[in-house]
Amino acid sequence: MSRFGGPTLAPGKTADITLLLEGTYPFVSGGVSSWVHQIICGLPDLDFALVFIGGAADAYEKMRYELPKNVVHLEEHFLAEVPKAQRLLGIPGDAAFYAKSVELHDELASRGPAIGRMLEGVVGSLLDDPARHERDFLFSEAAWEEVCHRYESSSPSRSFLEYFWTVRSMHAPLFKMARIAAALPPSKAFHVISTGFAGFLGMLANKKRGAPLILTEHGIYAKERRIELLQASWIRDDGDDDDGASDLAGIGFFRQMWIGFFEALARMCYAAADPIVALYEGNRLRQISDGADPPRTRVVPNGIDFAHFDSLRERRPSEVPPVLGLIGRVVPIKDIKTFVRALRVVVSEMPHVEGWVVGPDDEDKSYAEECRHLVKSLGLEKNVKFLGFRKTDEIFPKIGLNVLTSISEAQPLVILEGFAAGVPCVSSDVGCVRELIEGVDEKDRALGVGGAIVEIASPEATARAAMDLLRDPVRWHAAQAAGVARTKQLYTQELMLARYRKIYEAAIGGG
Amino acid sequence: MAGIGFELRQHLRKETYAGMLRAYIVAGIVGSGPWVISISSMLLIGVLAQTLRRGPELVTPFLATVTYLMATSLTLSGFLQLVFVRFIADRLFEKKEDAVAPNLMGALVVMTITSAVIGTAVTGLTFEGNVPFRVFLTIAFVTLCDVWLLSVLLAGMKAYRNVVAVFILGYGLTVVMALSLARFGLAGYIAGFVVGHAVMLFAMLVLVLRRYPSDRFIAFDFLDRKKIFPQLALTGGLLNAAAWLDKVVFWMNPVTSEPLIGPIRYSVVYDVPIFVAYLSVIPGMAVFFVRIETDFAEKYERFYEAVRHGETLDELHRLRGELVDAARAGIHDIFRIQGLTVAVLLLVGARVLAVFGIPAFYTYLFNIDVVGVGFQVVLLAALTVLFYLDCRKPALFIAALFATLNLVLSIVTQQLGSRFYGFGFLVATAVTSLVALAVLSRKLERLDYETFMT
Numbered sequence: 001m002s003r004f005g006g007p008t009l010a011p012g013k014t015a016d017i018t019l020l021l022e023g024t025y026p027f028v029s030g031g032v033s034s035w036v037h038q039i040i041c042g043l044p045d046l047d048f049a050l051v052f053i054g055g056a057a058d059a060y061e062k063m064r065y066e067l068p069k070n071v072v073h074l075e076e077h078f079l080a081e082v083p084k085a086q087r088l089l090g091i092p093g094d095a096a097f098y099a100k101s102v103e104l105h106d107e108l109a110s111r112g113p114a115i116g117r118m119l120e121g122v123v124g125s126l127l128d129d130p131a132r133h134e135r136d137f138l139f140s141e142a143a144w145e146e147v148c149h150r151y152e153s154s155s156p157s158r159s160f161l162e163y164f165w166t167v168r169s170m171h172a173p174l175f176k177m178a179r180i181a182a183a184l185p186p187s188k189a190f191h192v193i194s195t196g197f198a199g200f201l202g203m204l205a206n207k208k209r210g211a212p213l214i215l216t217e218h219g220i221y222a223k224e225r226r227i228e229l230l231q232a233s234w235i236r237d238d239g240d241d242d243d244g245a246s247d248l249a250g251i252g253f254f255r256q257m258w259i260g261f262f263e264a265l266a267r268m269c270y271a272a273a274d275p276i277v278a279l280y281e282g283n284r285l286r287q288i289s290d291g292a293d294p295p296r297t298r299v300v301p302n303g304i305d306f307a308h309f310d311s312l313r314e315r316r317p318s319e320v321p322p323v324l325g326l327i328g329r330v331v332p333i334k335d336i337k338t339f340v341r342a343l344r345v346v347v348s349e350m351p352h353v354e355g356w357v358v359g360p361d362d363e364d365k366s367y368a369e370e371c372r373h374l375v376k377s378l379g380l381e382k383n384v385k386f387l388g389f390r391k392t393d394e395i396f397p398k399i400g401l402n403v404l405t406s407i408s409e410a411q412p413l414v415i416l417e418g419f420a421a422g423v424p425c426v427s428s429d430v431g432c433v434r435e436l437i438e439g440v441d442e443k444d445r446a447l448g449v450g451g452a453i454v455e456i457a458s459p460e461a462t463a464r465a466a467m468d469l470l471r472d473p474v475r476w477h478a479a480q481a482a483g484v485a486r487t488k489q490l491y492t493q494e495l496m497l498a499r500y501r502k503i504y505e506a507a508i509g510g511g
Numbered sequence: 512m513a514g515i516g517f518e519l520r521q522h523l524r525k526e527t528y529a530g531m532l533r534a535y536i537v538a539g540i541v542g543s544g545p546w547v548i549s550i551s552s553m554l555l556i557g558v559l560a561q562t563l564r565r566g567p568e569l570v571t572p573f574l575a576t577v578t579y580l581m582a583t584s585l586t587l588s589g590f591l592q593l594v595f596v597r598f599i600a601d602r603l604f605e606k607k608e609d610a611v612a613p614n615l616m617g618a619l620v621v622m623t624i625t626s627a628v629i630g631t632a633v634t635g636l637t638f639e640g641n642v643p644f645r646v647f648l649t650i651a652f653v654t655l656c657d658v659w660l661l662s663v664l665l666a667g668m669k670a671y672r673n674v675v676a677v678f679i680l681g682y683g684l685t686v687v688m689a690l691s692l693a694r695f696g697l698a699g700y701i702a703g704f705v706v707g708h709a710v711m712l713f714a715m716l717v718l719v720l721r722r723y724p725s726d727r728f729i730a731f732d733f734l735d736r737k738k739i740f741p742q743l744a745l746t747g748g749l750l751n752a753a754a755w756l757d758k759v760v761f762w763m764n765p766v767t768s769e770p771l772i773g774p775i776r777y778s779v780v781y782d783v784p785i786f787v788a789y790l791s792v793i794p795g796m797a798v799f800f801v802r803i804e805t806d807f808a809e810k811y812e813r814f815y816e817a818v819r820h821g822e823t824l825d826e827l828h829r830l831r832g833e834l835v836d837a838a839r840a841g842i843h844d845i846f847r848i849q850g851l852t853v854a855v856l857l858l859v860g861a862r863v864l865a866v867f868g869i870p871a872f873y874t875y876l877f878n879i880d881v882v883g884v885g886f887q888v889v890l891l892a893a894l895t896v897l898f899y900l901d902c903r904k905p906a907l908f909i910a911a912l913f914a915t916l917n918l919v920l921s922i923v924t925q926q927l928g929s930r931f932y933g934f935g936f937l938v939a940t941a942v943t944s945l946v947a948l949a950v951l952s953r954k955l956e957r958l959d960y961e962t963f964m965t
Contacts, residue, residue, distance in 0.1 A: 089960075138964065139964050144960045144963070148824060157823055158821075160822065160827060161821040162821050
């Protein structure tokens with residue numbers, strides 16, 4: 001099954017958990033992938049099957065992780081690999097199916113409550129014969145009439161060509177998911193790590209097998225797609241605003257179609273998943289507002305291997321090193337430039353302070369170049385260093401503050417790791433950073449403040465907060481203590497694994 | 512975040528509609544029917560030979576021989592015609608104009624070698640004596656095969672005026688040469704025929720090469736399976752063969768035919784009326800082609816332009832309606848003009864035959880043939896439009912239907928007796944043309960559905 005040499009589930013066997021992974025583990029490295037690896041390694045008594053969904057096969061060279069022994073199955077599917085269907089015109093198509101599909105589409109568009117019930121009707125038929133439905137969708141008269149009808153009722157003044165292909169491009173992967181769902185490895189439960197295509201597959205798997213579907217979202221997939229779609233240049237709706245009326249906030253019609261599509265995928269996944277897990281409270285509320293049923297939602301934060309960091313705390317020098325570290329890739333979303341500008345402010349008052357940017361800079365070369373240029377033009381060559389990728393174990397003992405200037409994060413692992421290594425944090429107010437630094441509830445807050453929160457893109461405030469901590473050893477040590485305590489009590493790997501073990505055991509019925 | 516990149520949409524979007532345009536150059540083919548002109552000219556030779564007293568006893572053998580040449584060369588070249596013209600049309604669409612000349616040379620080489628081998632084998636093995644006649648016969652066969660290939664290409668290039676000019680030149684020369692070489696007997700007639708056609712061949716070659724100059728001399732890309740539609744070979748062969756099968760049935764039956772030279776047999780009762788009847792296609796075809804080339808072609812372009820430029824569905828419906836109207840108007844024109852022609856010929860048939868020196872007792876069969884030929888015009892028109900719309904499969908089906916019906920029904924009517932001669936052909940063309948119209952009508956009704964749902 002796996003073209004990358006992964007294992008295949010032996011016939012007659014059933015995996016405990018099948019992970020549905022879209023564009024992540026084990027072929028892409030990153031926060032989500034590390035988390036998946038952590039879960040699999042941390043629950044060695046459970047058997048995992050992995051179903052990977054990728055774009056084009058050539059985008060993934062090799063596995064980025066050595067698969068743990070309890071991975072019993074791996075299969076990869078690539079959306080770009082669409083089997084060329086024999087053109088078959090003149091088939092009437094399943095009119096009853098399209099009638100049900102219309103109902104579902106209307107319910108999704110109006111964000112109605114009956115999605116779950118309507119899914120039963122559509123998905124059951126779809127899963128019975130995905131190939132027939134795919135053929136019907138591509139060639140049948142019923143599908144054609146439905147597309148025309150929807151066009152007429154939504155955008156009769158726009159390019160039909162664009163509309164037609166937008167609809168096709170959206171739905172083609174869904175039939176692929178249906179084919180995958182029809183041949184999934186036997187499993188006691190399914191766990192999907194995002195909504196989107198994998199989330200749709202999870203919903204199908206749930207309907208097909210009757211096995212529970214667990215959903216964990218690190219970011220909010222639909223929201224991140226939205227951001228991506230707003231900037232996407234391949235959507236041809238420039239100058240689309242002639243009639244303005246249907247275009248909310250100046251977003252073109254086809255862009256809206258795509259955004260709505262991913263929102264609908266999320267709703268369908270939410271309708272099938274239980275529990276629906278978020279990393280932190282903010283995202284849980286977002287899931288609810290996107291259609292998740294509140295009683296099914298819960299929060300399971302990331303956890304780190306706390307014991308691993310004991311030695312790092314011991315290696316720290318007695319004096320606080322006058323070094324601000326930013327650990328992250330050199331990309332715009334991390335807003336490295338604000339970090340550099342903050343250093344300018346700090347250095348003018350505390351000339352001996354250094355700023356280290358620790359992370360690969362080859363992802364967005366022109367941005368990295370701009371950052372270096374900024375360092376030069378601000379005269380900070382002696383103070384700001386780009387260290388490239390380094391092991392964080394080497395870095396944490398040498399820095400005095402862990403600085404994050406990101407414009408978007410979920411629950412940055414680097415803050416928790418820094419806390420565990422005894423480094424307080426100054427961060428922009430994104431994701432659940434406030435929860436990490438200041439605490440969630442009263443009991444949590446009583447542990448103290450692990451650093452400082454500043455506004456996004458604010459070099460001045462970042463510099464002030466950093467200097468306040470560096471100049472005030474008492475405050476700094478209090479922050480260190482708060483960070484260590486909070487991590488140890490609330491964000492350990494043991495806690496996270498125990499929570500997922502409980503979720504898994506509930507799903508597979510005690511295992 | 513987990514999630515895959517969006518490049519995948521790029522894979523899914525196909526600009527297939529451009530492909531529709533490529534088909535239309537093929538359209539020139541079916542209707543071009545230059546062989547109709549050829550046959551008519553041969554009849555002219557017969558008439559002139561009689562009146563000028565130049566070997567009048569040779570007229571019947573000459574016409575029979577030329578008829579065989581036409582039938583066999585058209586069928587053989589038919590297998591290459593559609594495939595090749597479609598290949599050229601696709602290259603022209605890709606703006607690879609320099610691919611035309613070398614591939615034409617390649618196609619001519621293939622055609623020449625194939626027809627020379629077959630021609631030599633047939634004249635060598637199945638004829639006896641009269642070596643000059645056999646040699647000229649083989650050359651005539653090869654020349655004709657090449658001429659059909661070229662004329663179809665020129666018609667496909669919309670160079671109708673040139674084709675007509677070349678045909679007038681070539682056939683004028685053929686008539687003059689055949690009559691002046693008549694004193695050398697049948698071989699002289701055929702030699703004259705060869706000279707006229709050879710001039711036509713080179714004139715057309717010059718026309719093509721002038722229009723599409725190229726650095727390469729010869730290429731065989733048209734044999735690359737990935738660049739052609741092999742199905743078209745079958746369609747082309749069948750379509751040409753189908754039009755001759757009723758004649759073949761009458762040639763092969765000893766009751767209705769007489770042996771002439773070698774394998775050549777001719778059917779006095781059947782051949783003469785039908786060839787005269789073929790002259791009646793000219794008004795209907797002319798009218799249809801004016802329609803297709805102006806109104807229909809324009810509407811066709813506009814429809815696909817609108818598709819590609821992202822017009823609204825409303826607009827597409829409207830343009831499709833106009834396209835359908837144009838096609839209908841063209842077919843209606845054929846029915847009107849051809850109907851009128853048929854009616855007139857039914858009234859004055861005997862007198863028309865007299866012009867060609869044909870006895871009045873042929874009138875009965877002539878009347879049947881005139882109606883059958885009328886239907887054939889409708890069939891060719893419907894096929895032309897189908898090729899425009901790139902309906903390759905229906906075209907193959909129709910060609911096969913025509914061939915089958917014409918063969919089977921001709922055999923049946925032959926068995927039924929002389930009163931029924933010609934009805935096989937008539938019913939075959941009538942049924943096939945009506946089926947073709949039905950197919951066409953359905954295709955046009957569903958044009959937008961079929962255009963998008965690919």
